[in-house]
Amino acid sequence: MMKERRIRVLIAKPGLDGHDRGAKVVARALRDAGMEIIYTGLRQTPEMIVEAALQEDVDIIGLSILSGAHMELTRRLFDLLNDRNMSDIPVFLGGIIPNDDIPELKELGIAEVFGPGTNSEVIVRRIEEVVLGDRSN
């Protein structure tokens, strides 16, 4: 029987900053690595992101945040994921995230933080590890 498993990734930009170049670069790198990327565009609320993640049945969520609101947005997102029994979906972050905040973000449940200039191969490999290690079907 034919099986064709592809990693599905939601790339979203929560919050009010209007720059999605980084998000698009990552989306493209993941596409080139053979993944299916659902790109949702700018100014997404955590509610919209969780809804899209549910409907699209993604394996992992990537957030790009440049606004400095990463703590609030991440907390809200995890609350919503918990409410909907979706806390099994790993979440990674990109954008401008101060190093000092990373331990707390990981505490909240963020799987990985990719800062500016991270090699896209590193991102691809890490996502594959997280997803394929997490969900085997």
Added chain:
Amino acid sequence: MTDLIEQVKNGQRRAIARLISRVENDESAARDAITKLYPLTGNSHVIGITGPPGSGKSTLVNELTKEIRSRHHQVGIIAVDPSSPFTGGALLGDRVRMMDLAGDDGLFIRSMASRGSLGGLARTTGDVVKILDAAGFDIILVETVGAGQAEVDIASTAHTTLVIETPGMGDEIQSIKAGILEIADIMVVNKADRPNADRVVRALKAMLRMGKGYKSTGITHHHGKVMDIEEMASNPVDNGLVWEVPVFESIASEGVGISPIVDTISAHKEYLLKSGEWELRERTRSQKEIKALLTTRLMRQLNYSVTQAEHDKLIGAVARREIDPYSAVDKLFQQLKDSG
């Protein structure tokens, strides 16, 4: 799996999403799911939206959905984008144009990658339609990949096909070429605020007039029923049996021109039911589905009954002109038959 299917029947959204992935990824799961859900399907009006890349399909789907939702229908959306033929990856961006639709429980949007299919849909799009149908969505919008001339699979998946054109895509000769214009039940000239929109509308109307009377036989020809073209042409409006393809203008980005299109989508459903065309289209869809599944099955049987080495040997022989391709196929077919 059985639990998942039960949850889909109850319209549980995460179960719907999960089952769609299973069906996309795994043929035996698809078989299991569709066998169980098929008796519950057949209640949705399936509407196809097709047209060239950048013609505004997603924006139009967004606007149509808002209007249809205001009329209290449950809407499922399947938006297909192309997979890369090189890496198999895909960037599915249709949701960007559908942000307005967030936060609505009467709506379910799913993006699909085409995964190598060339007809404008993915191989499993028809199965995903059935899942949404069984889950209780009474209207299902299927947006194809950006389509040019030959991507016409949508016509046998949808009951009603909207073909979107825009000004500035080419001269009138484009509109008389064979292809997606022939599958239109409703034509929409989007971005109608652009120069020359009226010319595009005129060209399309002229093209459709040329096909007057033929259109209905055109449909029925596609769908396997034989009708007398002369008779149809001399009697073009016969108890509403002929559907005259209307041409609408819209500016989807501003929400202009949407309501008449939705009215006409409903009118088309009524026409299909009254004229008997609905049943014909269901037959055509069934026929194509059976054929596709049978083809897959036969190819698999062939791969099973002929070893790769034997296959390669024949390929080499044809390449060296020791045997012609027809005779090579005779040999392969004989082995297929012998394998029972």
